[in-house]
Amino acid sequence: MNVHDLTGRTALVTGGASGLGAGMAQALAAAGAAVAVADVQADAGKATADEITESGGTARFVSLDVVDDAAWESAISQTVSELGGLDIVVNNAGVEISGLIVDLDPDDVRRMLEVNVLGTALGLKHAFRAMRPNGEAGNGGAVVNISSVAATIAFPAISGYSATKSAVERLTKVAAAESGKLGYGVRVNCVYPGLVPTQMGMRLAQDVADIGLWPSPEAAVGDVIGLTPLGRLGEVADMADAVVFLASDAARFVTGAGLPVDGGMGM
Numbered sequence: 001m002n003v004h005d006l007t008g009r010t011a012l013v014t015g016g017a018s019g020l021g022a023g024m025a026q027a028l029a030a031a032g033a034a035v036a037v038a039d040v041q042a043d044a045g046k047a048t049a050d051e052i053t054e055s056g057g058t059a060r061f062v063s064l065d066v067v068d069d070a071a072w073e074s075a076i077s078q079t080v081s082e083l084g085g086l087d088i089v090v091n092n093a094g095v096e097i098s099g100l101i102v103d104l105d106p107d108d109v110r111r112m113l114e115v116n117v118l119g120t121a122l123g124l125k126h127a128f129r130a131m132r133p134n135g136e137a138g139n140g141g142a143v144v145n146i147s148s149v150a151a152t153i154a155f156p157a158i159s160g161y162s163a164t165k166s167a168v169e170r171l172t173k174v175a176a177a178e179s180g181k182l183g184y185g186v187r188v189n190c191v192y193p194g195l196v197p198t199q200m201g202m203r204l205a206q207d208v209a210d211i212g213l214w215p216s217p218e219a220a221v222g223d224v225i226g227l228t229p230l231g232r233l234g235e236v237a238d239m240a241d242a243v244v245f246l247a248s249d250a251a252r253f254v255t256g257a258g259l260p261v262d263g264g265m266g267m
Helices: 019-030 042-054 069-083 106-131 159-182 199-211 217-226 236-247
Strands: 010-014 034-039 058-063 088-091 141-146 186-193 258-261
Touching: 010 019, 010 069, 019 034, 019 042, 019 058, 019 088, 019 236, 034 042, 034 069, 042 058, 058 069, 069 106, 088 106, 088 236, 106 141, 106 159, 106 186, 141 159, 141 236, 159 186, 186 236, 199 217, 236 258
Parallel strands: 010 034, 010 088, 034 058, 088 141, 141 186, 186 258
Antiparallel strands: none
């Protein structure tokens, strides 16, 4: 028996159109899950779903703004009706806006709070409602929240992002406790990704250079690698494989946990 086999299960991945989310959606599909690629970016989301389908998997694009409660209800219903259920939710959608505390922009912080914290909280809400007994899907399952190494280290210019990703960790633990106490049958865990050279990751390197904290984006990346015991940046596949693990039966007795996938940077 392959404990990582997700055949017969259905997953929804937020922010699934690109970057880490697309990689996670592809990895879940490769493990056998039918995948709802959920995002506000319709064209990119449809392209990712099509790519999964062309590779032999099952996927649909689902329009979802994670800060919209009603949009979550619609996305869950569409996933259940078109893909036959809901067993896995990956709360990946996130926003990172760099800036020094002395220059803090309240609107930037509000945006990160909305997407990173409220978006994850709503994902938990609607995952629980669908997966718990007598829910729309009703077979329990797994939720994987995407935090960040930023929740475990002090790195300049990302105070708002660090705060919101720390909140994701706390949401994970409280949600795991509630699910267990109330008999929902849903495991809840989170992943702390290290820096990955996606569009978001490389924008952070550019931002901290523009602020003047490093002489160049390359220097910033070099220092991150220097702080990482495994001596390299993360790859999308590193994060995606961790999500598959936490969603699978290999993690059947794991809940309320945070899994660092950062090459040792946050230890």
